[in-house]
Amino acid sequence: MALTLDDVHRIAHLARIEIDAAAAREVHGKLEAIFAMINTLQAVDTTGIEPMSHAQDVMLPLREDVVTAADQRELFQSVAPAVEDGLYLVPRVVE
Amino acid sequence: MSDVVTGTLAQVAAALRAKQLSSVELTRTVLARVDAAQGALNAFVTVDAEGALAQARAADTALARGNAPPLAGVPIAHKDVIMTAGLKTTCGSRMLSNFTAPYDAFVAEGLKNAGTVLIGKTNMDEFAMGSSNETSYFGAVRNPWNTEYVPGGSSGGSAAAVSARLVPGATGTDTGGSIRQPASLSGICGLKPTYGVCSRYGLIAFASSLDTPGMFARTAEDCGLMLNAMAGHDERDSTSLDRAREDYTRDLTVSLDGLRIGLPAEYFGSGIDPDVAAAVEAALAEFRRLGATTVDIALPNVNLSVPVYYVIAPAEASSNLSRFDGVRYGHRAEKYTDLMDMYKKSRAEGFGAEVKRRILVGTYVLSHGYYDAYYLKAQQVRRLIAGDFQRAYEKCDVIMGPTAPSPAFKIGAKTDDPVQMYLNDIFTVAGNLTGAPAMSIPCGFDRVGLPIGLQVQGNYFTEAKILNVAHRYQQATDWHQRAPRGTA
Numbered sequence: 005m006a007l008t009l010d011d012v013h014r015i016a017h018l019a020r021i022e023i024d025a026a027a028a029r030e031v032h033g034k035l036e037a038i039f040a041m042i043n044t045l046q047a048v049d050t051t052g053i054e055p056m057s058h059a060q061d062v063m064l065p066l067r068e069d070v071v072t073a074a075d076q077r078e079l080f081q082s083v084a085p086a087v088e089d090g091l092y093l094v095p096r097v098v099e
Numbered sequence: 100m101s102d103v104v105t106g107t108l109a110q111v112a113a114a115l116r117a118k119q120l121s122s123v124e125l126t127r128t129v130l131a132r133v134d135a136a137q138g139a140l141n142a143f144v145t146v147d148a149e150g151a152l153a154q155a156r157a158a159d160t161a162l163a164r165g166n167a168p169p170l171a172g173v174p175i176a177h178k179d180v181i182m183t184a185g186l187k188t189t190c191g192s193r194m195l196s197n198f199t200a201p202y203d204a205f206v207a208e209g210l211k212n213a214g215t216v217l218i219g220k221t222n223m224d225e226f227a228m229g230s231s232n233e234t235s236y237f238g239a240v241r242n243p244w245n246t247e248y249v250p251g252g253s254s255g256g257s258a259a260a261v262s263a264r265l266v267p268g269a270t271g272t273d274t275g276g277s278i279r280q281p282a283s284l285s286g287i288c289g290l291k292p293t294y295g296v297c298s299r300y301g302l303i304a305f306a307s308s309l310d311t312p313g314m315f316a317r318t319a320e321d322c323g324l325m326l327n328a329m330a331g332h333d334e335r336d337s338t339s340l341d342r343a344r345e346d347y348t349r350d351l352t353v354s355l356d357g358l359r360i361g362l363p364a365e366y367f368g369s370g371i372d373p374d375v376a377a378a379v380e381a382a383l384a385e386f387r388r389l390g391a392t393t394v395d396i397a398l399p400n401v402n403l404s405v406p407v408y409y410v411i412a413p414a415e416a417s418s419n420l421s422r423f424d425g426v427r428y429g430h431r432a433e434k435y436t437d438l439m440d441m442y443k444k445s446r447a448e449g450f451g452a453e454v455k456r457r458i459l460v461g462t463y464v465l466s467h468g469y470y471d472a473y474y475l476k477a478q479q480v481r482r483l484i485a486g487d488f489q490r491a492y493e494k495c496d497v498i499m500g501p502t503a504p505s506p507a508f509k510i511g512a513k514t515d516d517p518v519q520m521y522l523n524d525i526f527t528v529a530g531n532l533t534g535a536p537a538m539s540i541p542c543g544f545d546r547v548g549l550p551i552g553l554q555v556q557g558n559y560f561t562e563a564k565i566l567n568v569a570h571r572y573q574q575a576t577d578w579h580q581r582a583p584r585g586t587a
Contacts, residue, residue, distance in 0.1 A: 011463065019417060019462040020424070021455055022443035031456060037518050038460060042406045045476050048483070055478030056485060058308050059294035059534020060559075064337055079201050085431035092426050095438045 007032070007039050104128050105587050108173055108267040108321035115162060115172040122155035122162070122172030126216055129174045133218060133265050140241050142259040144179045145187045146219035154216040161214065170328060171214030176269040178257045179220040180227050181312070182301040183207050190303045191223040191235040191253075194429045194449030204301025205336065206270060206312045206329045213328035218266055221256030225451045226420065227277055227305045229253045230523040231513065234453040239510055242285060243583035244549055248507040251281030251523075254315070258285040261315040264586045268316040268325050272302060274309045275408050276503075276527025279539040282315055283502035283552025286541045286581065288569065289315045290322045293559050294534035295340035297326075298333030306415035307338075309408075309531040317579050319540065319569035323348035326562060342560075350563045351570040356390035358568065361495030363398040366526055372505040378543030378551040379501050382572070386499075389571055396491040396498065400483040401529050405521055407484065408528040410464050410477035416454075417461025423449060456517065485533045492558045497568055500526055502539040502552035526554055536562050540569045541578040550578075 012032045016023040023031070077090060086093035103114045104125060115122055130148050137143060151174070158172035182188050182200035189195045203211065211217070224234040232240040232255025240255040242248040243263035250259040254271030258281035261269050271278040273291035282289025290313050297312040304310060314325040326347045333339040360383070367376070383393060425431035425445030432444035450458070464473035491498060503523055513520045530537035536559070539552035553572075557565045573579050 007463065012459070015459050015462040015466060018466060019458050020421075020439070020442040020446055021450070021458065022440075022447035031452075031459065034456060034517055035459060035463075037516075038409060038456070038521075041518050041521070042409055042460075042464075042473070045403060045406050045410070045480055046472070048400075048403065048476075048480055050476060050479035050483070053479040053482055055475055056482035056532075057478055058338070060338070060340065062295075062338075062340070065334070065341075067334065076201065080427075083198055083201065083428045085425060085429075094426055095435065095441055097438050 007035055104132065105264040105582070106267065107318050108170070108316055108324055109318070111173050111267050112170055115158070116167070118162070122158040122216060123152060125172065126151050126155040126174060129218055129266065136263055136265055139246055140243060140259050140263060141238050142221055142240055142256040142263070142265065143176070143219045144189055144191070144222050144237050144256070147186055147217060150186065151216050151218050158214055158216060168212060168214035170210070170324065173215050173268070174218050174266050175210060175215045176218050176221050176257060176260050176266045177207060178223050178254050178269070178271050180223060180272050180303045181207055181270055182303070183217065183220065186220065188220065188303070189237070190227070191225040191237060192449065192451065192454070193236045194423050196236060196430070198428055202301060205298035205333045207301065209328045209331065210270070210325070221254070221260055221269060223256055224253035226303070226416070226454050227253040227272055227274055228416070228453050228457055230276070230280055230520050231508070232256065232281070233510065233514055234451055236451060241510070242507050243586060244286060244507070247509055248549065249284065249510055251284035251503070251507065253277040255281050257315050258282055258287060258289070261285070261287050261317065263583060268314060268321055270312060270314050273311045273313050273531065274305050275412060275531050276524040278313045278315065279527045279537060279552070279554060280503050280523055282539040284507040284550065286550025287315055287317050288319060288322050288538065288540050288579065289313065290326065290538040290562070290565070291530060291536060292326060292330065292562050293536045295338050296560070296562070297329045298331070298336040298339040300333050300335040304419040306412040307419060308415060309412060311531065318573055319566045320348060320351055322538070323351065323566045345563065347563050347566060350567040353567050354390060355386065355568065355571050358386070358391040358497070359495040360386060360391050360393045361396040361491050361498040362393050363396050363401065363491070363498060363500060365398050365401050366500030370504055371501060372545065374545035375501045375505060375551050379553055382542040382553045383499065385572060385575055389575060394495050396494055398487040398491060400480065400487050403480050404484060404529040404532060405525055407477045407480045407532060408524070409460065409521060410473050411481065413457040413461030414465050414474050415461070417458045417465065420454070420458055425449070453517070481532045484529055488529070488533050488535065496557070497565065498556040500554055502526060502554040506545045506549035506551055530556055535559050536565055538565050538569055540572060543578060
């Protein structure tokens, strides 16, 4: 499962990170070394092993479906790059 | 005054209670020392002098009234990944360089309720991704033992601040070793509790199934006192465990007679610095003198911990860090053509090289057609590793070995080789994959005077036992009392 330069551009797009050709080449070399290390896992026989997603095998807790948090919209929006009338502003997406 | 300001957390708390000095006096001295050390160490990102003095005044009032909480007036610092209401919380990143946290993290709240005085926020590897504290947007932190060397990471600022006797205790987070490895490289104690014992609420998330808040201090007793204030159930973190309250210092003085120490062959193989190996052997001899016995154990899959970690942690990070899109908080690029371009430019500018690399690794292993081969496979091997530890604990009470394969390295020595940097965590990552508690305690120095750490691992919820083991060792040795030159 070799990682190609095209893969780097593809995953950078999926990750929404702008990357130019020179930066892609540089990161490609480093990612190849990282994946060479990661690929040692492929030799391990994991037939029938249950994946472990979490340190404790506990059920997700449930609570009553009631409002518990106070409205802090203004406080939370005070750290936003651009807001207007309580809405987050982004570039126009529908013409 | 000079003795108190460099005292342990327990000593400082006792001196304040005995009115040897006021918390305001102490806080002023601490602030001056932090300021004086900043140029050499770069341990802090934010110092909150005004807030600290206000908290100190409140502590003095409570102390005078006689109803002060246990750690009233004791100065501490938080790693800058831990949210603190009204205070800048940067996560060591340009992305959050202007972010003011709207609320307190659970662990910050706990230490506030215990009466501590928050001096400031400590420098860290960007988004806690690093083992040397060199990836911070605010520059590298330097090791107080020798400023040409790294303090370890990612909680390097907290480690340096405690090591340099600026504060007696500080918080950290440990996702792959980010408390234990810097504790080892900086010559102090660092405890990563069992996953779920301290709520992750208010931590800026890196890898949610691994992230664990914990602490730095110079003694096991101090770590226990801090954990008493930081542990507890919290409904706002669905992985927080609902358990009975514990006093983590209750067993500190219990005898180590009959303690069974497991020694995994995998932790004593090649690739370990000879000075580290010798210091760990000497520590084991000390434990035998204290009544413990050692038993050989096997952790056959533990050498796969680093590759497992570098699938799971980046995968979870790529998902967690998708929230930084320049819309609700964080950096937004100045120039962009449309929404997609705004996302891409904001993230390209806001994140540093190591963070981007890990997001790309995570995006790849989760992408269509690769999930089973990487993420699922890594989760399966994670279970094999956890199984190794459970079998080992049938034969022993704790597991010991070096915390890191070498002492601190020079700044810049490993920045061009991510895989070499990742191998610093070779002995610590398993503790995050299993979720069991582990601690690093100082156990010696190398040929050039850099500190060495011993890792003590225990089974789930054995924090009090680990602290007992560390405390008895500290009663018999004085490594933890050695201070970097010019700091004591």
